[in-house]
Amino acid sequence: xxxxxxxxxxxxxxxxxxxxxxxxxxxxxxxxxxxxxxxxxxxxxxxxxxxxxxxxxxxxxxxxxxxxxxxxxxxxxxxxxxxxxxxxxxxxxxxxxxxxxxxxxxxxxxxxxxxxxxxxxxx
Numbered sequence: 725x726x727x728x729x730x731x732x733x734x735x736x737x738x739x740x741x742x743x744x745x746x747x748x749x750x751x752x753x754x755x756x757x758x759x760x761x762x763x764x765x766x767x768x769x770x771x772x773x774x775x776x777x778x779x780x781x782x783x784x785x786x787x788x789x790x791x792x793x794x795x796x797x798x799x800x801x802x803x804x805x806x807x808x809x810x811x812x813x814x815x816x817x818x819x820x821x822x823x824x825x826x827x828x829x830x831x832x833x834x835x836x837x838x839x840x841x842x843x844x845x846x847x
Contacts, residue, residue: 726750726836728820733841736810740845744805746820746838757826758796758803759783759834762816762843769832772818773805776826783830787813810845817842 732744746758759774773794774783782794793806803820818841821834828834 726822728822728836728838730818730820730838730841733818733843735844735846737847738811738845740810741806741808742810742843744807744818744820744841744843746803746805748801748803748822751822753796753801753803753822754798756822756824757829757834758794759821759823759829760794760803760805761819761821761832762814763819763840764813764816767816769819771830771832774826774829775803777824781826807843810843812845815843815845 727749729747736742757776760772761769762772763769772785773792775794775796779796791809796803820838822836823829823834
């Protein structure tokens with residue numbers, strides 16, 4: 725059974741950093757594009773960062789460019805989201821998602837979703 729499990733969320737002060745991890749099980753991550761999405765209370769889910777199966781192509785939302793970095797370690801079947809210079813508006817539940825197609829992922833239509841991890845940025 726294909727499963728994505730996020731970890732690394734928590735509370736951090738503005739300007740701080742967190743690293744989210746997404747561990748995949750039941751499938752080989754090498755063949756999948758992976759993305760991070762987030763949903764804040766009362767808002768629609770939005771794409772944050774995506775990376776294709778080879779790691780050679782990435783997408784970032786304008787709101788996180790220069791602050792967030794997505795990376796993958798296929799040997800560990802894990803994808804990461806390094807989040808620096810966090811702002812209160814980054815507060816949301818962050819979801820990991822996977823799809824064989826990079827375009828489908830960037831379009832917000834991945835086939836597989838994790839359960840999410842809460843990130844709270846406040847003083």
